[in-house]
Amino acid sequence: SADKDIKKSKKKNATVCGYPISIFFIVVNEFCERFSYYGMRAVLVLYFKYFLRWDDDFATTIYHTFVALCYLTPILGAIVADSWLGKFKTIVYLSIVYTLGQVVMAISAIHDMIDKNMDGTPDNMTLHVALSMVGLILIALGTGGIKPCVAAFGGDQFQEHQEKQRSTFFSIFYLSINAGSLLSTIITPILRAQECGIHTQQKCYSLAFGVPAALMVVALIVFIVGSGMYTKTAPQGNILVKVCKCIGFAIKNRFRHRGSEYPKRTHWMDWAEEKYNKLLIAQVKMVVRVLFLYIPLPMFWALFDQQGSRWTLQATTMDGNFGILTIQPDQMQTVNPILILVFVPFVDSVIYPLIAKCKLNFTPLKRMTVGMFLAALAFVAAALVQIQIDKTLPQFPSSTVGQAKFINMINRPLDVEAGTNKFNLQPFTANEDYLNFDGPSELTLGPNATYPIRLVDGNRSTGVIVQDGAQPMPIWFMDINSKPEQGANAIRFLNGFSSVLNVTVGNLPFGDIGTNNMSNYVAVPQGLARFQIKNDGVQACNYDYNLGFGSSFTFIIPPTFTFGPECGKSIRPVIDINPNTIHMAWQIPQYFLITAGEVIFSVTGLEFAYSQAPSNMKSVLQAGWLLTVAVGNIIVLIVAEAATLSDQWAEYILFASLLLVVCVVFAVMAHFYTYIDPTKIEAQFAEKDPEDKEKEKRKSVEMTKKDLVEHCNEDRRSSDSSSDEEENKQTKI
Known part of the structure; x- marks a missing residue:
């Protein structure tokens, strides 16, 4: 047993270049987990819009x-890890939940599962949506639950x-x-x-979710x-719970004695003195002062997190051809992490x-104010881009007009x-x-060729x-009345x-097209498209056309067409919908503005909070910081639903205006904030607190008792040893 303990101890203390081996497993785990989360999130809003067929507002x-x-x-x-399970078990259990969520999302995105009679018509969309929601809830529980544990668990290894x-x-x-x-x-x-599917070919969301699911499995296994190399600390009780209980008692005690003869307290937290030291x-008190400054912060995150929703949807109406490479709308989000890697060292150095050097007192709170202002400017820039995009978009018919x-021919x-x-x-x-028609009209093609125009509003x-025969006549065909999806071309x-004639482009078939007939629309990606036209499989004609993003064309094969x-x-x-022209x-x-x-804002905010927080309550402010991100996303839901603005650029301006107002409020709050040194305050109260002295006294008494017990045990062992020696002497005699 002693040998096993020694081996375990050596295994845990094993190092490479002075670092515990265990941290390499933690770093690889974090890389795979973040790949899984951000990879899934990058395509999520497009999955909602183009796969589940939700509109922009509901997808957002x-x-x-x-x-x-x-x-x-x-x-x-954090509460589960610190109070019950410990960090290791919490990470393992919630990672299993996380992995299941990613797998469920990948399964729900298999589009053949919802096809009816192999014709691409959605049939079991309710089941599909239900699976997606279950997957997202499991992922939210998993990724959020392990977020406060992994970094802290890595720190425990040293x-x-x-x-x-x-x-x-x-x-x-x-x-x-x-x-x-x-x-x-x-x-x-x-x-x-990519295109994938068994019966019908569609964008491969199942693969886009499947690879992050596989990476999450790898993260869990690694x-x-x-496990055998980790230093695992037992749960010590959650300081966040203790802080909440202390605040709750102070509030309850204050209202319990309102209007009574009790002496007034200097600070409302002093009403907790009856129970807490x-x-x-x-x-x-120090934590509450910082949390009070957190109140305006969610508005920043309300704008920041729209990079993955509104800004991605904006990119679907733009031209992503950069010459040497073509950028997908959801890939534009990579600009943010790339700029972060450049900005962080540049700003600091x-x-x-x-x-x-200019001797400006650029305090942390002033920096955060500037960060909020830059985020507001970013949305003004987004609004200006949206105005230019709107000028290029076609005017589709309203519900009372046919076009x-x-x-x-x-x-x-x-x-x-x-x-x-x-x-x-x-x-x-x-x-x-x-042309717009808001009522019954007639089409005249000659002296004796008049026909009614009956359109669907x-x-x-x-x-x-x-x-x-002798007269011309119209044959009517329905056209698409929205921009083609995901930058493809209809x-x-x-x-x-x-x-x-039979027409194909790559492996996409238009099918057989009869004389004076129109084929169905086929979604063709951007770039050089090579169409092949065949006549009864004997003759063939290749026709090349360079397509942009988001256009719609009707290609006319005239009666004078000849193979050769x-x-x-x-x-x-014939251009039905112009391609995207705004790059x-x-x-x-x-x-650039939102990343700056x-x-x-973010780096300075965390630095400020840590500098103003007591040494044992950093995690409380970390939880408060993450809570501001959550509230910021809730603000997006409220504003997007309540504003009901018809123009997207107007919504961008609304968010920018709200942040500017909050920025002014925060600047006023920052002006009246007094910076403190938590260590000095803690030292001051540690000296004066009689309860702490009493605790130390009790601890000293307990140690004295322990020493006495150990001394008695030592005497007993000595007495036993003397008895054994006497017995040995008698035996020898």
Whole structure:
């Protein structure tokens, strides 16, 4: 048994380059876990919009509800770890919950599961949504629950003389967080953009969620493998619970004695003196002062976390072609971690020293105010970009208006009168834009060729004009009435050829298209598209067209079409929806401003809180900080639902205005704040607190008793030893 204990001790104390081996398991675990979380979150809002078919507002609401839960559950995880299970067991158990949540999300994103009769029509969408919500709840519980435990558990692996190694560990630990989030934000959008499926091909969200699920399994296995090497501390009781009880007692005691003859107290926390010692009350006072300053902070996070929702949705209406590479809308989020890696050392080594040389008193609270102001400017920049995007978007019909355009498939110019609109159509062309019709109208194509225009309100249609005997006549087809999804291009073919044609692009089929008939729309990705047109499988024509983002085209195959080397020249493209023209690079200024604000606000905020908090209550302020993030996401839900603004740019301005107001309030609060030295206050009260002295006295008495017992035991052992020696002597005699 003693040998086993020695082996276990050696295993736990094993080091590499002065660092405990156990921390390598913790760092790898954190990298995989952050990859899993940020990878899943990067594509989440697009999954809601394009896979579950939710509108922008509802997708944003559910996204921010999920993020809020992720930042509420750390409080629960900290209480469970410190009061009952300990950090190791809490991490293991909640990581299992976390892994199950990721697996459920990956399963729920298998789109063939919800197809009906293999035609792509959603059938079991309720089951699909239910699985998604269960997965997200499990993930929120898991990631939030382990968030306050992993870093602290890593710190527990070091001994008191390893302060330098511990500091380096935390640097490596946070580097692993940024590395995991950066890589996952690049990789999972690429996985999402792939086409997959058994019966029908769709964007591969199951793969985008499946890889993070696999990384979470790896994270759990790696963490468990290192079990025998960890230093595990027993639960010591949660200081957060103790602080809450102290505050609760003070409030209850104050209201219990209101209007009574009790003497007034200097501070409302002094009403806890009947139950708690003065040192604890002094520590709680210091914490409460900082928590009071936290009240305006959620507004910053309300803006910051919209990078993953509103800003990602904004990017879907922009051009992501950067020449050497094409950026997916959800990949623009990588700008934030990349800029963080640049800004943090630059601000610390250049900006702050320059300000110090100018002898400006740039206190932590002033820095945080500047950070909030920069975040507000970021949303002003986002609003300006949105205004430019809105100018390029098509005007789709309202619920009381129908829209139509016309294509002339007759090999001669044609005078067209549609309602009050008169224009001339050349052969195999269309009028430039859709026309609006808010009631019954007539289409006149000649002296004896008048037809009623019957459109579906809120929809777009195309009238294809063909020769019917001696007179031209229209054939009506329904068009799409929204921007194509995820930056893809909605393409269809109109066949004016004398026989059935079969059209494909890559492995995507348009199917067989009859004469004077229109194919279904096919979503074709950005880039050079090579269409292949076949006639009864005998003749083939290759037609190349360079597509942008978010456009819709009708390609006309005219009656004069002939197969041959020059066959593609006779095909006429008709633009139904223009491609995105505002480049994603225009989002970089708003990312620049929000990241600069984050570096100044977030890093300084944590530094300020730690400098103003008692030594044993850092975790309380960490929990309060995470709570401000959760409340910030709840604010997004409230504002997005209550504002009901029709224009997205107006919502951006609203958020920027709210943050500017909060920024002014925070600046006033910061002006009246007095900085303190917690160690001096703690030392002062530690000397004066009679209860602590009484505790020390009791402890001294207990130690004295322990020494007396040990002394008696020593005498007994000595007496026993003497008896044994006497007995041995008698035996020898």
